[in-house]
Amino acid sequence: MECNAASGLLHAHIDGELAIGEAWLLDEHLRGCSACRARHAAAQSIHAAVSTHATRFQAPDGLLERIRDALPAARTRAAPKLTRFWYGSRFWMGWGNGAACAAALAIVIGIGIHLAQPNRDDRFAGEAVANHVRSMLADHAVEVASSDRHTVKPWFNGKLDYGVPVVDLSAQGFPLTGGRLDYLDHRLVAALVYRHRLHRITVFALPSRKGAERDTARTLSRRGYTVVRWSQAGMDLWAVSDVNARALDEFRALYLAEAGHAQ
Amino acid sequence: MSEPTNARRFAELALPHMNSAYSLARWLTGNADEAQDIVQEAYMRAFGSFAGFRGEAARPWLLAIVRNTTYSWLAKQRRAEFEVPYDDEIHGGEDCGGVESDAARLGNPEAILACADDARLVNEALQHLPVAFREVVVLREIEELSYKEISEIANLPIGTVMSRLARGRKLLLVSLTLQRKEPCNGM
Numbered sequence A: 001m002e003c004n005a006a007s008g009l010l011h012a013h014i015d016g017e018l019a020i021g022e023a024w025l026l027d028e029h030l031r032g033c034s035a036c037r038a039r040h041a042a043a044q045s046i047h048a049a050v051s052t053h054a055t056r057f058q059a060p061d062g063l064l065e066r067i068r069d070a071l072p073a074a075r076t077r078a079a080p081k082l083t084r085f086w087y088g089s090r091f092w093m094g095w096g097n098g099a100a101c102a103a104a105l106a107i108v109i110g111i112g113i114h115l116a117q118p119n120r121d122d123r124f125a126g127e128a129v130a131n132h133v134r135s136m137l138a139d140h141a142v143e144v145a146s147s148d149r150h151t152v153k154p155w156f157n158g159k160l161d162y163g164v165p166v167v168d169l170s171a172q173g174f175p176l177t178g179g180r181l182d183y184l185d186h187r188l189v190a191a192l193v194y195r196h197r198l199h200r201i202t203v204f205a206l207p208s209r210k211g212a213e214r215d216t217a218r219t220l221s222r223r224g225y226t227v228v229r230w231s232q233a234g235m236d237l238w239a240v241s242d243v244n245a246r247a248l249d250e251f252r253a254l255y256l257a258e259a260g261h262a263q
Numbered sequence B: 001m002s003e004p005t006n007a008r009r010f011a012e013l014a015l016p017h018m019n020s021a022y023s024l025a026r027w028l029t030g031n032a033d034e035a036q037d038i039v040q041e042a043y044m045r046a047f048g049s050f051a052g053f054r055g056e057a058a059r060p061w062l063l064a065i066v067r068n069t070t071y072s073w074l075a076k077q078r079r080a081e082f083e084v085p086y087d088d089e090i091h092g093g094e095d096c097g098g099v100e101s102d103a104a105r106l107g108n109p110e111a112i113l114a115c116a117d118d119a120r121l122v123n124e125a126l127q128h129l130p131v132a133f134r135e136v137v138v139l140r141e142i143e144e145l146s147y148k149e150i151s152e153i154a155n156l157p158i159g160t161v162m163s164r165l166a167r168g169r170k171l172l173l174v175s176l177t178l179q180r181k182e183p184c185n186g187m
Helices: A003-014 A020-032 A034-053 A063-070 A097-111 A120-137 A149-155 A245-261 B003-029 B032-048 B058-076 B088-092 B097-106 B109-116 B119-128 B131-142 B147-153 B158-178
Strands: A083-087 A090-094 A176-184 A187-196 A199-207 A218-222 A225-232 A235-241
Touching: A003 A020, A003 A034, A003 A120, A003 B158, A020 A034, A020 A120, A034 A120, A034 B119, A034 B131, A034 B158, A063 B003, A063 B032, A120 A176, A120 A187, A120 A199, A120 A218, A120 A225, A120 A235, A149 A176, A176 A199, A187 A245, A199 A245, A218 A245, A225 A245, A235 A245, B003 B032, B003 B058, B003 B131, B032 B058, B058 B147, B119 B131, B119 B158, B131 B147, B131 B158, B147 B158
Parallel strands: none
Antiparallel strands: A083 A090, A176 A187, A187 A199, A199 A235, A218 A225, A225 A235
């Protein structure tokens, strides 16, 4: 791939819009071209800055009610003590004149409408994927290159103030490639790199926030990559890969089981 | 489908995306009051065309309506940048590939990132982008929509989405790199 072609694909690569084949060719080119790498890094840094810092405006109070008010009243499943009356040209179901707002709100609650809020998990997953993708372009995806967890785990001592759960899954087809430091959510975290056939799996490990441990694992799909998040022994782990969800979930289950056996 | 049931189905599908709708309108207009009025009108229009909704993803469907409502609302107020469609050929200008290399020379990506860590600067830079670029950047970076979804919402060919996104990001890069009159956080 030539620079002309490569530079046209940089943004699509960052946005996860390239097919695996194109992405691979671009990665190949970037490995050997420092000019394009610099352009890529610049574009990536802007992407990260905007997606991290751009304000997600929230609708002001009252807008939801105003919109609801303007729609023909919807019937709720449970209709406790509702009275019907005509109000102007609109047909209302409500608790009486003075409670119009409460009625609108009750209708919303009755239908169980939940406003979609920007989800912390989603943002985390987005960052994890960006880090994973970036590591595939860099010359050094790992700072400690070893398939031996007894080498990788202690490497993090003194660099992070927590123990990193590194496991050996080579017998199960997921050999360890090594580890590095990375950033997630403005925190320094451990990144462990595993391989599965031709795929790379990056596992980010960081201590769970106090009181925020989650029991259930969660699978997300971001920009063509699969992300699986789970908690174990006071840590949150995020695995990112381009393998499918089922495979990554198997990886998660193996990791969990193996960590339970290891110290 | 009876009207109350129809309204209820619409409410369930469309209301959860009210913040996205408001955020898009707010970014396009730069104004909270206008954004509110536009969102209300957009929901009315969306309900009006609900019969044609074929069960596709509700958020992009709604955001397309919000985007179109914004443009026609503001064109009515004779806001020039919303009246004259952006013509990438005329307004596009020469390739700015050099800009990124310059930026890369001006400061390594970590340096740019240090400046880009300033949320206020980032948001100001985004608000000052011409709307044709801002719209695509917002839909990609904030709403995290795919190129295909963006092309449908903004009614643009995918190639145009890509070039506007690339150029929008380049302009932001320049803006953030050049705004450094004082040292950034951590620099």
